[in-house]
Amino acid sequence: MLPDAPASAPADIPPLNGEPLPLEFVNTVFPVRGALCDGFRTPEHVAWWLGACRHRFATHIPDSALSGIGASDTHCFVLLRDAARRLVDAYVHQHDSDPWDVAQVNRVSSLGRPWPQLRWNTGGRPMAVEVGTAPPIVAVQVEIAHALVDLLGGESGMEPRACPAPGCVFFFDRARSRREWCSTGCGNRARAARHYARHHRLSGT
Ligand SMILES: [Zn+2]
Known part of the structure; x- marks a missing residue:
């Protein structure tokens, strides 16, 4: 707490x-x-x-x-x-x-x-x-x-930024840690979404 x-x-x-x-x-x-x-x-x-x-x-x-x-x-x-x-x-x-x-x-x-x-x-x-x-x-x-x-x-x-992860609505200060996302969890989800999109584009599904 x-x-x-x-x-x-x-x-x-x-x-x-x-x-x-x-x-x-x-x-x-x-x-x-x-x-x-x-x-x-x-x-x-x-x-x-x-x-x-x-x-x-x-x-x-x-x-x-x-x-x-x-x-x-x-x-x-x-x-x-x-x-x-x-x-x-x-x-x-x-x-x-x-x-x-x-x-x-x-x-x-x-x-x-x-x-x-x-x-x-x-x-x-x-x-x-x-x-x-x-x-x-x-x-x-x-x-x-x-x-x-x-x-x-x-x-x-x-450096206020809007978190670009799918479904996220948070803002974060990029100057603090040079992150691209508001949290590690959002970074993982964004990478997974990119991987999924790439895989489906390559496989044509
Ligand atoms: Zn986020």
Whole structure:
């Protein structure tokens, strides 16, 4: 189990592939038994994902914030995730973006005004935490929006790619490991599909 994951997970949770945060966020749409599944379809799903990823946010996310997630918070996560997903897709396929999606990300990016503060507990190591006027559930969306702006428009050094394996819908950062696929499993499936296609072309079946 992941170090900060809640003890009980709801059904059909998205995989955590260890991608940079904005890509992990858009990868919360994932295939289950041949159909696309929304990893944020209930407040419990949003709480699970945030709990599992909380160590990746500068925002401190207390348990009370996770248990307080409601339907409107969930709706906000879905809106931001869907806009982010379309923007990443447009980026990797070099299409024009939808101005509505850009506006969604920019709107969230401007919420609150977080600033870094030093937290240094006795006996521990110093760490930077973000504080601001937005409640934690909004502040984490702001962090995601900032990271997404940096990913698509800044100089993050990341190379987002869409996994080309058959049936895969995930995005991954090719700069991290020079992979062609999001995972070893997808690489194996893509090679097997290529082998199958070549074999059938040669045999004429
Ligand atoms: Zn894949």
